[in-house]
Each structure stands twice: as C-alpha cells, then as structure tokens.
Amino acid sequence: xxxxxxxxxxxxxxxxxxxxxxxxxxxxxxxxxxxxxxxxxxxxxxxxxxxxxxxxxxxxxxxxxxxxxxxxxxxxxxxxxxxxxxxxxxxxxxxxxxxxxxxxxxxxxxxxxxxxxxxxxxxxxxxxxxxxxxxxx
Numbered sequence: 278x279x280x281x282x283x284x285x286x287x288x289x290x291x292x293x294x295x296x297x298x299x300x301x302x303x304x305x306x307x308x309x310x311x312x313x314x315x316x317x318x319x320x321x322x323x324x325x326x327x328x329x330x331x332x333x334x335x336x337x338x339x340x341x342x343x344x345x346x347x348x349x350x351x352x353x354x355x356x357x358x359x360x361x362x363x364x365x366x367x368x369x370x371x372x373x374x375x376x377x378x379x380x381x382x383x384x385x386x387x388x389x390x391x392x393x394x395x396x397x398x399x400x401x402x403x404x405x406x407x408x409x410x411x412x413x414x
Contacts, residue, residue: 290407291404291407291408294400294403294404294407294408295404295408297400298347298355298358298396298397298398298400298401298404299344299347299348301393301396301397301400302340302344302347302358302393302394302397303344304393305340305393305394305397306337306340306341306344308389308393309336309337309340309390310334310337312333313330313333313334313337314330315333316329316330316332316333317330340361340394343357343358343361347397347401351401351402351404351405351408352401352402352405354398354401355397355398355399355400355401355402355403355404355405356398356402357398358394358395358397358398358401359394359395359398359399359402360398361391361394361398362391362392362393362394362395362396362397362398363391363395365390365391366387366391369383369386369387369390369391370383370384370386370387371383372386373385373386
C-alpha cells in the first residue's frame with residue numbers, strides 16, 4: 278500500500294491547517310466590517326456617509342492586508358494575528374466595560390472580536406510548522 282492511513286491523516290491535517298485560518302480570518306473580517314454599516318444615518322449627505330463608512334472600514338483593510346501577508350508567509354502572519362488579538366484584548370475589554378460596567382459584556386466582546394484573530398494566528402503558526410515537518414506540540 279503506497280500511502281497508508283498515516284499519510285492520509287497527514288494530508289488531511291495539512292489541508293485543514295492550510296484552509297482553516299484563511300477561512301476563519303475571512304469570516305472574522307466580514308464580521309468586523311459589518312460594524313461599519315452604522316455610518317449610514319439620516320441627516321448626513323451621501324458624501325459624508327461614504328467618508329464615514331470608508332473610515333470605519335480601515336481596520337478591515339488592515340486585517341485584509343495582514344491576511345494577504347499571512348497567505349504567503351504563514352509564520353509572520355501567525356505572529357501578526359496572535360499579537361493583534363492579544364494586543365487589542367485589553368482595549369476591547371476596557372471599552373466595553375466602561376460603557377456597560379459589566380465584566381461579562383467585556384469578556385463577550387473579547388470572545389467575539391479578538392479571540393478569532395488569536396485563533397487564526399495560532400492556526401497559521403501550526404500550519405507553518407506542519408508544512409515544515411516539525412512537530413506542533
């Protein structure tokens with residue numbers, strides 16, 4: 278038998294570690310981008326609304342640029358996404374805690390906004406090491 282079950286498991290793991298971070302990142306960027314839709318309100322000209330929309334999409338464009346870097350250089354992208362998730366977690370938490378005075382709302386915001394990017398980063402790093410043939414753990 279040429280391939281064997283271990284080879285098939287290895288191929289499946291490599292495919293998962295290749296596509297999972299990219300897919301999750303696209304979904305997370307789309308989720309973050311939805312928040313820019315609140316820039317369309319009545320009482321402003323269409324130019325003002327489009328300018329506000331473009332400004333609110335800047336984080337999505339930065340994350341998209343990080344994804345493009347990660348697509349080519351997985352280790353660098355993994356480090357960038359993990360650092361971004363870790364770095365923004367305290368700010369996201371404090372912003373939501375100050376607004377609501379609720380610890381749970383702050384934690385929920387972190388789970389929704391920053392944890393997906395930390396997971397993306399860790400998956401990129403795992404994919405890099407799996408592709409190089411090094412053990413992940």
